[in-house]
Every structure is written in structure tokens, then in C-alpha cells.
Amino acid sequence: MKFLKSHFALSRSQQNGIFVLVLLIIILQAVLIFDLFISDSEYEVPKDQQAQIESFQKELDSLNRSSKKLKKDTIYPFNPNFLTDFKGYQLGLNVEEIDRFLEYRSQGKWVNSAEKFQEVTGVSDILLAKISPSFRFPEWTKKETTASPNQKIVPAEVKITDLNIASAEDLKTVNGIGEVLSERIVKYRTSIGGFVDVVQLKDIYGLSPEVIERVEQKFQILTRPDVTIKNINSISSSELAEIPYFNAALAKEIISYRNLHEGISSFDELIKIKGFPSDKIDRIKLYLAIE
Numbered sequence: 001m002k003f004l005k006s007h008f009a010l011s012r013s014q015q016n017g018i019f020v021l022v023l024l025i026i027i028l029q030a031v032l033i034f035d036l037f038i039s040d041s042e043y044e045v046p047k048d049q050q051a052q053i054e055s056f057q058k059e060l061d062s063l064n065r066s067s068k069k070l071k072k073d074t075i076y077p078f079n080p081n082f083l084t085d086f087k088g089y090q091l092g093l094n095v096e097e098i099d100r101f102l103e104y105r106s107q108g109k110w111v112n113s114a115e116k117f118q119e120v121t122g123v124s125d126i127l128l129a130k131i132s133p134s135f136r137f138p139e140w141t142k143k144e145t146t147a148s149p150n151q152k153i154v155p156a157e158v159k160i161t162d163l164n165i166a167s168a169e170d171l172k173t174v175n176g177i178g179e180v181l182s183e184r185i186v187k188y189r190t191s192i193g194g195f196v197d198v199v200q201l202k203d204i205y206g207l208s209p210e211v212i213e214r215v216e217q218k219f220q221i222l223t224r225p226d227v228t229i230k231n232i233n234s235i236s237s238s239e240l241a242e243i244p245y246f247n248a249a250l251a252k253e254i255i256s257y258r259n260l261h262e263g264i265s266s267f268d269e270l271i272k273i274k275g276f277p278s279d280k281i282d283r284i285k286l287y288l289a290i291e
Contacts, residue, residue, distance in 0.1 A: 077136045079175045080117050081110050082210060091131050097121040112137050136175070162222040163215070164194045174218060176211035192244040194225030196286045200244075203283065231291045233263050243287045245280050264290060 078087075083105075088098040104111075104120045111117045114132035118125075161170055168182035177185075181204075188204050189195055198221060201212045230239065232254070240251040253273050258264050267290065271278045 077134050079137065080135050081105065081137075082175070082214065084210065092127050093121065093123060097123055160222075161219050163198065163219040164189065164221060164223050164225070166219055171215075171219075174211065174214050176208070176214060181206055181211075193227075194223075195221055196224060196227055197221065197283070200283055200286075203280070227287060229287060229289050232288045233258065233291060235288070243284075245277055245284055245287075250275050266290060 083091075083098070083101055085098055085102075088101070093101075098121075101117075101121045111120055114128060114135055117123070117132070117135070118128050166186075168179070168186050171177050171182040171185055172179065184206065185201070185204055192200070195201075198212070198216055198219075201207055201215060207215075230243075232240075237248075237251045237255045240246055240254060241248045246254075250273075253275065254264075254270065257269075257273050261269075264270065267281050267285070270276050270281075277284070
């Protein structure tokens with residue numbers, strides 16, 4: 001017992017020190033609680049201001065909805081001769097009206113006015129008045145042309161131009177191609193040494209399938225670049241790196257894979273190689289063969 005007393009007995013000065021410490025702790029906690037209470041009070045919004053804020057927020061929401069509706073309802077200029085199922089649905093045409101138009105176009109016929117469009121589709125006057133201001137008819141639609149169902153539709157007035165010598169200005173005559181896209185096509189054509197096949201237009205960012213189809217109606221590859229299809233099982237790393245769609249790093253990976261597996265038997269094998277552009281195999285086959 002004496003041992004315990006010797007450890008727990010406190011002098012008068014020690015007791016006073018502990019009391020002062022406990023008192024300081026209590027005071028600090030009280031200050032913190034009071035500070036938090038004051039902070040919450042400072043950020044409390046008065047009722048009159050809260051009503052103004054709610055009113056302002058409602059006005060912002062209304063403007064935001066109006067902006068979205070306006071953007072959704074905007075119809076950009078387009079040539080109705082290239083109307084698709086999806087585009088027709090967006091414009092408000094029903095299935096029968098779209099089918100009538102597509103059937104008319106499948107015969108190689110063209111519409112050259114809003115009135116002709118209504119005659120073919122049977123759309124109402126209200127819908128025509130809404131969408132016709134966005135119609136844009138090229139000069140060659142002023143005279144209707146016809147073609148057999150199995151023949152590719154090309155207007156008689158359109159002169160076929162070599163895609164590999166066409167200028168940016170020539171390309172801008174295609175509906176859907178402006179200054180940026182035309183320059184991008186010419187720049188890409190230069191980087192690959194000329195188009196080997198029109199399928200390479202798929203590599204150009206911003207060109208939709210519909211626009212590519214219109215390009216094919218006015219441009220063809222009449223002069224091909226001097227390209228020799230090389231065997232992937234004998235080509236060197238440096239030669240492979242010079243082919244479009246490849247670089248030095250990827251070429252080394254392919255050669256390493258070829259050496260490790262003692263040859264490549266199919267293009268499907270190449271998909272296993274890290275970084276290989278599997279979505280461009282159809283274009284890669286324009287330059288490489290497996291023998």
C-alpha cells in the first residue's frame with residue numbers, strides 16, 4: 001500500500017497545475033464551440049435574400065431549358081438529295097414519307113426544289129415550311145438525271161476529277177466539306193504519298209460516311225502512287241516503318257513477333273501485337289501481303 005501511495009500522492013503545486021490544465025482545456029473547447037456557432041450564423045441567408053436567390057435560380061433554369069430547346073430544334077443547311085433514314089426521322093418525316101423519297105432516289109432521280117421534295121415525299125405544308133429554308137440544291141440538280149438501280153448514281157453534269165491531284169478548292173465543291181476538311185484531306189494525301197484507294201478517306205478525322213460517298217461521286221483515283229505490295233514475312237523494320245499506319249516502334253514490335261514465331265501466317269495475328277491499328281487492316285492490306 002505504501003508503494004501505491006508513493007506513486008499516486010500529489011503535492012499541492014502539482015494538484016494546482018492539474019486544475020489549471022483542466023480549466024484551460026474546458027475554456028478552449030468552449031471557444032471552439034462558440035466559434036462554430038458564430039460561423040454557421042454568418043453563412044445563414046436572410047429570408048428576403050433567399051427568396052431572391054430562388055427566383056434567380058428559376059430564371060436561370062428557364063433560360064437553360066430554352067437554350068437546349070433552341071439548339072435541338074436548329075436545322076443546319078443540307079442537300080435533301082442525300083437524306084437518310086435517321087436524318088428524315090430527325091426532321092419529322094414519317095416512315096412512309098422517307099421510304100417514298102428513298103425509292104425515288106434509288107431510281108437515280110434528283111429533286112431540285114422544295115416543291116419537288118414535297119411532291120415526292122408527300123410531307124405536309126407545315127413541315128415543309130419548317131425544313132425547306134435549310135435546303136441547299138447544287139447546280140447539277142437543276143436538271144434531273146436517271147440511272148439504272150444497279151448503276152452508281154453520278155449526275156451527268158459532274159465531271160470526275162482525280163482525287164490525287166484535286167486541290168482544296170476542288171474538294172470544297174462537295175457538300176459537307178469546308179475549308180478545314182479540304183485542307184485536312186490534301187495534307188493527309190501528301191503525308192501518305194497519295195491515295196491508293198478511296199477507303200483511305202476513312203482515316204481523315206471529321207469525314208462522315210455520307211460525305212465520303214459524295215466525294216466518290218465527284219472524285220476517283222485516276223493516278224495511283226507507285227506502291228509495291230510487300231511481304232510482311234520478308235520486309236525489313238526500316239521499310240515497314242515507312243509504310244502509312246506504322247512507325248519505328250510498331251515496326252520493331254512486328255519484326256520481333258515475326259522472329260519469335262518464325263513468321264506471320266495471317267493478319268489476325270497482328271492484332272495480338274500491342275499498339276497495332278486493328279481498325280485499319282483493310283487499308284494496311286493495300287501495302288502489305290502475307291506470303
